[in-house]
Structures are given as structure tokens and as C-alpha cells.
Amino acid sequence: MFASTTALLALSIISAATAGFAAPLAKRAVTFFDPVAGGGSWLDNAGSGGEPLNVIVSGLSSPAVLTDDGIVNYARAIGFSTECFGLHSGTPQTANLGDGNGWVDQTIELRQDYGNADVGTCLESVIGGNHFRVFRQNGASANSGALFLAVSKEENVFEHHTIVSDGYNVGRNELVAAATGSHSFGGVKYVTTAQSLPNEMPSGSSGVNHGIAVDGTVVLLTVTIQ
Template identity: 45%
Template sequence: MLLALVQARSLLVLGVVSLFFSQILALSVPTPRHIDGQTPFLPPQGERKHRSGVLPPLRNTVGWVDPRLNGGQFLDYTTDTLGEPLNIIISSESDPDILTESGMQTYIKSIGFSRECLGLHYGHIHDADLGDGLGRKPEQFLGRQHYFPIIGTCWESIRGGHHFRAWRQNGTEANSGAWFLGASQEMDSSKNHMIVDDGYNRGRNYIVERATAGSHWRGMWWKAEVEWRDGLLESGNQGVNHGIEQDGLVAILTVHRL
């Protein structure tokens, strides 16, 4: 009987000591924070996925509005169940002319892109919901790599290369004026323009590299700054068209006129 009491007392003491040290350790480990210092880097347990992202929707972003605040997402709608990542945002803090469609058409020529071959669209039209109150809306235009003058984008349609789809966030619920791009690198027409391995990351990086290096077109010069954001997209291939993995990073470009 005495031995049993001693053992019980020992277990109680060990339990109290263990609880004490667990509380000390919890206080000593800082809560991870997102780069803006406001949003926790890890969302609450059980809420790891927020639409297409991992972080909860971000508020008070400068030059763009997180589509997830109003039910949108960072995957477009290629089908009803699969989409491609909106992996570049051109902030509305950019050169005001770029925020217009005609100005954007001029700018993309400076970084090696142009409208589709002979102004004709080939392939499937994608929708995107930017959370701006307009719901799912079709791409405003598609830019293809412009290999050489006049019919350079026709060669991209045949040979494959880099391209992007573009939507502007301009509805009444989020009228930021920012451009959201879904960039990728695709195979040639004989393979039905299938996205290459790592094609979403490659397509995004190709545009970012050219924009940040500086560009010009007919006497106009631009240079972009980039901010990388994680947590807006979930890395991997869940819900991603063609099952191709991507790293989950979104490039926020601010393009300055020089």
C-alpha cells in the first residue's frame, strides 16, 4: 500500500514538472509571421488550404487585391475542376499607361511577346475569378513569345514557347486595376501545346527575368521591381491542370517608366 502511494505521488510530480516545462517551451518559441509582419505564416490548424492558397486571404496589399477575399482564387478555370496558376501580378503602382489594355500591349512587346498569330485565337479560353465582383470572366488576351517580326507569334503557335493569359482586376468589389497573368511554357502544336515539365515556374521566371532586366520599345523604356509572395498558391499539383507541379510562388511586378 505504501509503495503504491509513493509511485502515485511520483507520477503526479512528474506530470506537474512536464506541464511546467511544456509551457516554458511554448512561450520561448516565436509564432511564425508572414513577410508583411501581420499575417501568421501558418494558418490555424484545420484551415491549411484557402481556395488555391495556404495562407488566409491577405488584406491591405498595395497595388492589388487578394482575390480570395471575395471568393476568387489564384488558379484560373481551365476546366470546372482544374486550373492553371495566376503566377504574376502587375501591380497598379506600375506606370499608369501599362494599366490600360493598349499600354499593356505595347509593354509586352518590349519583353518579347505580342498578340496571337494574325489576331486569331487558337485553343481553349480560360476563365478566372479575381474576386472583383465580376465572377468568372474569360481571359482578356493571350500573349505569345514573339520570335521575329510580323509573324513571330505564329511560329510560337507551331514551335511552342512561352505564353501567358491576362486578366485585369477592375470590378466594383476590387477595382485595383492590376493585371493578373497566368504564365507558362508550352510544347509545339504536334503535342497539342502541352505544358512542358516545370512549365508554370519556367514561364513565370522567363517574364520576370526580362521585366527586371529592363526593356524598351520604340523609344519607351521600362524596368520592373519584383516581390515574391508565397502562400497565395499551394505548391504542388493539386487542382493544377496537366498535373504539373509548381512552387507556389507569385511574382508581384511593379513596372516603372524610365
Template identity: 45%
Template sequence: MHLIALLLLTHTFVLSVFASPVVSEQQSLQVILSGHRPPGLPEYENGENPPAEDTEGWIDPRLNGGRFIDFTTKKFGEPLNVIISSLSDPFVLEEEGFRIYARSIGYFKECLGLHYGNIHEADLGDGLGRKEEHILFRQHYFPIFGSCWESLRGGHHFRAWRQNGTLANSGAWFIGASLEKDSSKNHKIEDDGYNLGRDWFVERAAMGSHWSGMWWRADVEWRTGLMPSGNKSINHGIPVDGRVAILTVHRL
């Protein structure tokens, strides 16, 4: 009897050691075939985190199916790398006030009011789906025709959308800023142009600015994890560092 009991215990131990890996492999195969992600693996890749909740002054578009990359083509887009929080001065949150503020940090409307290039769309998760850019401003090199010079020689520019739908009516401005090449290069983005364009916008906002008798200065919060880093889904295949600047613009 003792020998039989010992044999049964040995058999049970062997099964416990060698059975688990076999079951695990079968489960992994089922996961691969079904397309489901194995438990414990992260849902997001390339530095992106789950949608941010309880943010002040803006709402993460991903909570309602939006994203931090606009739609330049069917497959690719440009990063929405700056947010002007709705905690900012109310004047800046209105379209006309925002245009005046943009002038104070070195941008102006397009040359002679004429648009060049594609119209970009963005889904801010506010219930309005993909909507066309509200504003496109270019670097204003000098008075009168300063933005016309940008159209020729290249420089900084940005597109802006306001988050104002019923699902996310924050009133914040979502901005895609970049640095582009001259017209002979068909205004393609410079190497590292998305990061450089964002930084130029942010540096001037944080430094302080004025226009038409009004003065502003912005506080800056840097966020990571809102969009992937690298060049996944990014237009022209230009990598980004994945950082988004949250600006709160104060009127002085």
C-alpha cells in the same frame, strides 16, 4: 474518516487522469462526423496561407471568393503566377499600354489574330465572377510572324485579366504565364512549364525593356502562400512551387 477521505481523493485523481482522453476521442469523432475541422489545425494546406490583407497595388482575390488558379476545365486550372501592381506606370495599366509593354519583353498577339486552344476564365474576387481572359500573347521569336512560330514550335505565352470590378477595383493585371510544347503535342505545358514561364516573364521585366521609344524596368516582390504548392487542381497535373511574382513596372 481519514480512510474514506483518502479513497475519495484517489477516486477523483483516477477520474481526472483517464476521463480527459475519452472525452477528447469523443469530440474528435464528432468533429469527423460533422465535417468540422478540429480546433488548432491549420485551415490551409500545401503551403497556402489565409488571404492576404492590406496589400498595396492589388487585392487578394480570395478575400471575395476568387482564387489564384484560373478555370481551364471544370476541375482544373493554371496558376496566376504574376501580378502587375497598380503602383506601376499608369500607361502599362491600360489595355493598349499593357500590350505595348508585353511587346517590349518579347511577346506579341496571336498568329494572324487567330485564337488557338481553350478560352480560360478567372475569378479575381472583384465582383465580376469568372471572366474570360482579356489578353493572350505568345513569345515573339522574330519580326512579322514571330508569334506564328511559337504556335508551331511552342514557347512562352501568357493570359491576363484585369482586376477592375466593384468589389476589388485595384486595376492590377493578373497573369498566368507558362511554357508550352509544340503543336504536335497539342500545346501541352512543358514539365515545370508554369514555373519556367513565370520566371521568363519576370526576368525580362526586371532586366529592363523598351519598345516604340519607351523604356521600362520592373521591381519584383516574391510572395508565397497565395496558392498551394504541388499539383492540386493544376491542369495537366504539373506541380508548381506556389510562388507569385508581384511586379511594379516603372517607366524610365
């Protein structure tokens, strides 16, 4: 009996002593980190001004959604797809998400597919529509895994794909409306909830591409695979 009690007491002491060392090793899951806190920006770099990072796919989403293939499949579930025949015109935009990686190129650009995931984005390239660029927050100093989306609605090819009036707010709102709820593609079912974060980024047109004002709201999407 004495030996058993002594052993249990020793085990308790060891557990208590090591608990403080074990805790920091566990990665804490977060929705996202504020880019500005790490020296980043809520605007990407479009060359002459920046486009707002106005939608975030939360780091608390199902991990498979946050991969390169995962965000493409999810995009197809909500009405977007890869660019027409994989062709991209123009220089990729960059963003600094305050995670220690500095300014990095967009991961991918996805366009409204008008109901056809295979060739529908070719129509978007001609007549215009909604589209978004993806940036991943995964640097050592702020590794949330969240995907920051620069969403905007653009004019047709004859207008050189300039952003429509109020196109950043409109593009964000249309994407969120398309994403919220239950959708599926390629045998994967997604359920998406949306949370508006008013005043998360600066409002107004200062530094914004094309001088188009934004309302300062960022929408946080949490996407769960069912």
C-alpha cells in the same frame, strides 16, 4: 484684427469638420487584392483544372501600362506579342479575381515572339515557347487595376501545345527574367522591378491543369514608364 482672427478660426473649424468626409473619396492605390479574400481563386478555369495566376503586374505600376494597349506594348518590349495573325484556337480561359465580377474571360493572350513582334508568335505556335493570359482586377469590391497573368511554357504544335514539365514555374521564371530591368518598344521605355511572394498561392498539383505541381510563389512586377 478681431475679424481676421474670427475668420481664421471659423475656417479651421470647417476644415476639421469636413476632413472626415473628404478622406473616403480618395482612391487608395494598392498593388493587388488577394482573390481568395473576395471569393476568387489563384487558379483560372482551363476546363479540366486551372492554370496558376503566377505573375501580377502591380496596380502601382504606371497607369498606361495597365490598359489593354499598354500591356500589349509592354509585352512587346519584353519579348512577347499578340497571337499569329490575330488567330486564337481554343476557348478563352476565365478567372475569378475576387473583385465582384465573378468568372470573366481573359483579356488577351500573348506569346513569345522570338525577336520579331510582327510574326514571331507564328513561330511560337509551331515550336512552342512561353505565353501568358491576362486578367484585370477591376470589380467594384477590389478595384486594384492590377493585371493577373497566367504564365506557362508549352510544347510544340505536334505535342498539341501541352505544358512542358514544370511549365508553370518555368514559364513564370522566364517571363520575370525577361521583364526585369529596362526595356523599350514603340518609343516607350519601361523599368521593371520584381518581388517574389512565396506561398502566396497554394502549392502542389491539386486542381492544377495537367496535374503539374506549382511551388506556390507569385511574382509581383512593378512597371514604371520613364
